[in-house]
Amino acid sequence: MLSKRYTFGELNRILMESHNEFNPKIGDKVESEDKKNNGKAVDDIMKQSKEFDGGITDKKKNTNKEDIQDFNKTTLDVEFASEPGEAYRDRVKAQVHGFPSADNEKNSKIKEDNKSLDFEGNEKFYDAQKKKSEEISDKEAELKHAGLKARELPKEDFKNDTLFKENKTMKRLHFKNTVFLSEAQMLKKVPEEYRTCDGRFIMKDASGTEYLVECSYNKEFNHGKLTVVNKTNKEQINEQLDRMRELFDYNSSSYMGGTTSSSRKTETQGLSEMINRVKDIEKDGIK
DSSP states (O other), rough: OOOOOOOHHHHHHHHHHHHHOOOOOOOTTTHHHHHHHHHHHHHHHHHHHHHHOOOOOOSOOOOGGSSSOSSSOOOOOOOOOSOHHHHHHHHHHHHHOOOHHHHHEEEEEOOHOOOOOOOOHHHHHHHHHHHHHHHHHHHHHHTTSSTTTTGGGGGGGGGGTTTTTTOOOOEEOOOOOOOSSSSHHHHSSSOOOSSSOOOOEEEEEEEEEEEEEEEEEEETTTTEEEEEEEEEEHHHHHHHHHHHHHTTTTHHHHTTOOOOOOHHHHHHHHHHHHHHHHHHHHHOOOO
């Protein structure tokens, strides 16, 4: 076997030739033609895209789902049997905004400390749901108010109690030195400005009795109809509750402890005889 010696230069040349052995040989105008074809393909794609949906423009398209009005109801559109409290509304609103409670949203500095977090989307979603709820409630109230009897009542009464319905402070009139003897007397005390506008207000006298009054004003005839919707007295209610608590505390052992079986039997027989005697009197008269 023959041996051959190579210099470093010769070895380096051989390695370079073997490295370039598989490199492609690009012909003339190949690169320029590729660029031309790629440019034409891009132009064709842009044209097709423009024909399909307007193409790429400088105007930002609306890709936010929260901005698209959707009239399907969510858990925020629950209709309550009675109007929910303001504290509950504020808590739900804060939770939609991304906070556990209204106080946390008020006192938290997370927005300032974390600029990368997006709270704007939650706020837009809540505002969109509120607007949608108001539109649905107005349409439903319009239909309910169209009846022959319902149209005589305030349209506000037919709106649903939802999370978005704002609490309105009801007007109250307190007569500290007057006790109303009847509803008719109370209605005579209603000021004139309360007779010329639709709505409800509360009349309270010196005894603590409150009357919920509703006014239906007819502009055509310049006439207001006053109706007493409800009447309550907290003191009387508290007295009744106290009496109920007393009855709940009744203990039969306090009475039974001072009697015997024979005495209770005698008492039962005496009661039966007395009832029979009363029945005879009613039937035959006193003898």
